[in-house]
Amino acid sequence: MANGRLLITGGSGLLALNWACAMRREWDVVLGTHVHSVRLEGVRAHPLDLEDSGRLARQFEAIAPDLVIHAAGLTSVDQCEENPALARHVNAALARNVAEAAATGSIRLAHISTDHLFAGTRSGYREDDTPEPLNEYARSKLLAEEWVRQALPQALIIRTNFFGWGHAGRQSFSDWILQSLRAGREITMFDDVYFTPLLADALANAAHRLLERAAAGTINLAGDERVSKYDFGIRLARAFDLPAELIRPGKQSDARLVARRPADMSLDSAMARAMLGDELGRLDDFFQALRRQEEAGRREELFHAVTE
Ligand SMILES: NC(=O)c1ccc[n+]([C@@H]2O[C@H](COP(=O)([O-])OP(=O)(O)OC[C@H]3O[C@@H](n4cnc5c(N)ncnc54)[C@H](OP(=O)(O)O)[C@@H]3O)[C@@H](O)[C@H]2O)c1
Helix, strand or coil: CCCCCCEECCCCHHHHHHHHHHHHHCCCCEEEEEECCCCCCEEEECCCCCHHHHHHHHHHHCCCCCCECCCCCCCCHHHHHHHHHHHHHHHHHHHHHHHHHHHCCCCCEEECCCCCCCCCCCCCCCCCCCCCCHHHHHHHHHHHHHHHHHHHHCCCEHHHECCCEEEEEEECCHHHHHHHHHHCEEEECCCEECCCCEEEHHHHHHHHHHCCCCCCCEECCCCCCCCCCCCCHHHHHCCCCHHHHHEEEEHHCCCCCCCCCCEECCCCCHHHHHHHHHCCCCHHHHHHHHHHHHHHHHHHHCCCCCEE
């Protein structure tokens, strides 16, 4: 294929599946899998052991990717809080292994980081703001950035927050909202938590355009609009012609959660916009795209794509 071979770790995850769908016509996509198996049209899946960088370098040599997206991780914030050693291992040590193996093979790497790294006491965090992680997930992801940077300074480290279609065993934030409203269930969404989400496909497209420009280092790739989780839900409901009145506002500050969470995770993507010469995208456009994806069969395809 014109663009070469793209290997995505965490191949059964929410981001990898949508990234693969976004790129499968242009790239020879290989999804690197762990416990779960994946079957997705036009994409190959390959078991990938991230535990040892030397072994991983040999696997990279055999698969021969031109580009690796590292999207594997332990993404449950509460699970990370309950098991910090596991969080550190999966999120940071395995990321370092991936970066070392990519360095050995001179393979371009994009590492997926998070918008969760800051204290959340203000909005629009930039790349040069000082992270202040509030929980173990954030601490492990911050350490991952540091270790990836050390192992492969040319790696692109992407801080983001995305949504897209999940699979039967891993429903996404937008899946949960849509499914609840379609079932006529009331849900509560926080109106005191802010973020700047973007559609997974928009994230993949922007990342590839940055990689084409040989971008390296840390960059924010987030949506152009800062919204509360509640507003996200209301606007998603309206875009899908679902009853928005089923969504009740609630407060994260009143919720009893295992891990502390930032109240404002919004990122400022001005640097990416300047490099791309373009906007990252607005929510209503993302929601229309999500709707078109469902009409084209993406929801159904991904729902059944992953098995134990
Ligand atoms: N979801 C979000 O809104 C969000 C926001 C900001 C940043 N991120 C970041 O984006 C990335 C992708 O997130 P996601 O939501 O797509 O993740 P996800 O759906 O939770 O999937 C995680 C993937 O990682 C794999 N994995 C877990 N432990 C592993 C291990 N020990 N070795 C190899 N693979 C392992 C899982 O495979 P098995 O299930 O087979 O173990 C799965 O494919 C993560 O780095 C996350 O921190 C996510």
